[in-house]
Amino acid sequence: MTISRRDLLKSASAAAGLASLPAGMAGAATSPSTSPPPFELSTGLVEQELKAGAPKTRLWGFNGSVPGPVLRYRKGDRARILVSNGLSVDTAVHWHGVRVPNPMDGVPFVTQDPIKPGGKLLYEYPLLDSGTFWYHPHQSSFEQVPRGLYGAYIVAESKPIEVDQDVVWLLSDVKLGADGQQVEDYGRILDLANEGRIGNQVLVNGKAAGAAQTLDVRRGERIRLRLINAASARIFRLSLAGHVMTAIAFDGQAVQPHPVEQITLGPGMRIDLVIDCLQAAGAVFSMTDAGHRGAGEIARLAYSREKSLREKPMAAAIRLVPNQMAEPDLKRAQDHYIVFQGGMRGAPVIGTIDGKPAKINEIMEKEGITWTMNYSAQHEHALMHEPLFHFKKGAHIALHMINETDFAHPMHMHGHFFRVVAINGKKTRFQERRDTVMMGPRENVDIAFVADNPGEWMFHCHILDHSAGGMMGTIAVQ
DSSP: OOOOHHHHHHHHHHHHOGGGSOTTOOOOOOOTTTSOOOEEEEEEEEEEOSSTTSOOEEEEEETTBSSOOOEEEETTOEEEEEEEEOSSSOBOEEEETOOOOGGGSOOBTTTBOOBOTTOEEEEEEEOOOOEEEEEEEOSSHHHHTTTTOOEEEEEEOSSOOOOSEEEEEEEEEEOBOTTSSBOOOTTOHHHHTTTOOOOSEEEETTEEOSTTOEEEEOTTOEEEEEEEEOOSSOOEEEEETTSOEEEEEETTEEEEEEEESSEEEOTTOEEEEEEEOOSOTTOEEEEEEOSTTOOEEEEEEEEOSSOOSOSSOOOSOOOOOOOOOOOOOGGGOEEEEEEEEESTTSOOOEEEETTEEEEHHHHHHHHOOOEEETTBOOOTTTOOSOOSEEEOTTEEEEEEEEEOSSSOEEEEESSOOEEEEEETTEEOSSOOEESEEEEOTTOEEEEEEEEOSOEEEEEEESSHHHHHTTOEEEEEEO
């Protein structure tokens, strides 16, 4: 019998047992006889009206809709989710931002085998953290996500902050033809090597963005607005007229409350805002997107003419209690570096594929790969190479990311959160904790974390075409 490197990693991770997991993850196992029935989540074909009066668009969805159902839990709960595959292709589900044991991470050929058509898989894990998360396939994600397979995942705090409305706006886009159906041009080399496949219709919670997306409010109301970017490539730059937006969490993790005028939200990223609605009855205000391919008006706040709920902001505190996790110590952290190269406008570079060096243009022509990370290139889930890094469990890591490309890359790490320490050598104001960080063109970003979750974890660009085009790898924690 031949044991692969991946099998060895899985065996080592399993042998470590529950005691090796991060603090709080080693919850008592629940026997099948006492477990509540799992929540059933099924993939399948969907026909959905995206805009009032328009023809229904053929999509893929969870439980018959796009987006899928909002999964809601409380911190400390144990999630049990039975995923059934009603598609004609393989799939798997990743719980983006949720710290799970490695076998539950939903990455085909890394943490599990794909779920075959007609197959089922039970995902079960404790919920260590409160926050705003989401879920999506990690199988051919550059196609399955823009087809409609995604949904919001909310884990409430033990003691939530006091608000009048807790609202989720899940942002995405679709690329539609004149017939109102999706243009099926997934995986084009021009998208893989440039800014990614960007749709021509922005959606909010599965419906066309714009005036139809109106949130009714009363003067004096306090809103908690959870924004999730589930688009495969679009980077939103959002602002809201007439209101102060106060950020209280990035990627589900508490941050010192502070006002933000414009929000940059790359694919995979989330932000929680508190908005006190203090404008006049009957007034209407727009949230707009001014990104590179700005969509204009995304949604509206519309004030009713009812009597004001309050004449001044609610006095209740809005600072979230941080989730408990290990804090990186930069004084004893191991320094590691990762260089990103490639892209259509990138300088000629050398990469390796199947362990052999080649020029990136040759790799692009022969393999459809357009990016390298530390000079290594690979297909989505081919994963024929060693992990980018091997870390001992409990190691404090400072990871210095150097973007030598002309494109932005929202870099997402599975299984861990990290501190964003510095950008272009300048210390960040809030040292915010995230799982996805925007790395601008020709920009350097320093992050730090404690490698305390054993297993092999994906680390990739969440512009899903970039990921499919080679900007993906793994880190191994043993």
